[in-house]
Structures are given as structure tokens and as C-alpha cells.
Amino acid sequence: KQEVTQIPAALSVPEGENLVLNCSFTDSAIYNLQWFRQDPGKGLTSLLLIQSSQREQTSGRLNASLDKSSGRSTLYIAASQPGDSATYLCAVESQKLVFGQGTRLTINP
Amino acid sequence: DTGVSQDPRHKITKRGQNVTFRCDPISEHNRLYWYRQTLGQGPEFLTYFQNEAQLEKSRLLSDRFSAERPKGSFSTLEIQRTEQGDSAMYLCASSAGSYNSPLHFGNGTRLTVT
Numbered sequence: 001k002q003e004v005t006q007i008p009a010a011l012s013v014p015e016g017e018n019l020v021l022n023c024s025f026t027d028s029a030i031y032n033l034q035w036f037r038q039d040p041g042k043g044l045t046s047l048l049l050i051q052s053s054q055r056e057q058t059s060g061r062l063n064a065s066l067d068k069s070s071g072r073s074t075l076y077i078a079a080s081q082p083g084d085s086a087t088y089l090c091a092v093e094s095q096k097l098v099f100g101q102g103t104r105l106t107i108n109p
Numbered sequence: 110d111t112g113v114s115q116d117p118r119h120k121i122t123k124r125g126q127n128v129t130f131r132c133d134p135i136s137e138h139n140r141l142y143w144y145r146q147t148l149g150q151g152p153e154f155l156t157y158f159q160n161e162a163q164l165e166k167s168r169l170l171s172d173r174f175s176a177e178r179p180k181g182s183f184s185t186l187e188i189q190r191t192e193q194g195d196s197a198m199y200l201c202a203s204s205a206g207s208y209n210s211p212l213h214f215g216n217g218t219r220l221t222v223t
Contacts, residue, residue, distance in 0.1 A: 031209060032208065034212070041216075043214035044202075044212075045214070046211040049211045095165065096165060097212060098154065099144075099151030099152050099153075101149070101150055
């Protein structure tokens, strides 16, 4: 059974800092890994999708990496802004998308 | 393209009542998913459809839960004889169908069972 773990559960940093969110998964037989953002009371917004054959994807200030053999992914956020405050979820897709519990990120002005 | 639409946004019901939620996916997305999310947790998979066919159901989906997707367009999720443990956010998502197509989520239906 696939299990996805995200560390830390919560993170608070000053505006402007670079930061890394971590995701690990137990079964490396995946099609892809996806990172989502969720604002309070809202649905999820897709940020990045890394196919199993890829090592990383970039979108603006976001960079996600994937090491399938070790079951790890990181989401790097550069030059953080208060608008980046949200919960970030990673999910891996094999037969279905399995989510971690998320990291609640707060960027302090 | 207005995105994935869910109705209602909020539902408060008494224990034992039946409720039904609706999801309208992005047009031409042939895959539709239902997830449930409780506070502080990631979404948990419930079921998914490829067109009108329900291809997988989670063990979380007890016999009180039923989902349909007639004609492969919108979908409904019905919960019969609701229990307080059913209180959660119910999220719908759709995708274009290949395994490397990102999921697009609606804003969810928040259910409160009193």
C-alpha cells in the first residue's frame, strides 16, 4: 500500500527566504508525482507534475525534484512572499493519486 | 472553461438524512474523481470514473455511499443515512485521462452532520 509522508507538518518563515518542503513515498512504482497548493476552505490547485522518467520541473519561483529510487521529492520555493502562505500537498499516482497530509506554510511579512 | 464546479458549497444535515452532491467536470475531461478530506489531513480517494464507467472504489466507500456519472458528464455522490463521521469536505476532480494529466479540483462541498 502506497504511503506518502510530508515533513514538516507546518513551517513559518520570514518573507524573502528560500525554503524546501519534503515529501517521501513508500512504493517507487509510480506514474508521476504532483504538488498542489490548497488555500483555506478551497480546493486544490495543481502546481507541478513530474513524470516518473523526469528528475525535476520548474514553474516560476517553484522547483520540484523527484528521486524515484529513494522515494523522495522536494519542492523548493525561492524568494518567498506572503501570498505563498497555504498548505502544500504532494501526491503520487500509481493506480490512483495518493496524498500526503500536507505542509502548512506561513510566510511572515 | 470554467473549471470544475461543485454544488452545493456547504451542506448541513441531521444524522440519518440522505444527501446528494453534484460535480460538473471540465468539459471533455473523461476522468472524474471523488475525494474526501478532513481537517488537517490530505484528501483520501473514494472513487473514480472513466467516462460513465466506475473503475475503482475505495474501501472507505461503504454501502451507504453511491456515485454515478450518467452519460459520462456530471457526477453525483449520494450518502444515505448520514453519520457524524461523514462530516468532511468532499472534493471532485477531473483530468484529461492519461496518467500524466494533472488533476483539476473543484472547491469542494463541505458536509456537516449534526
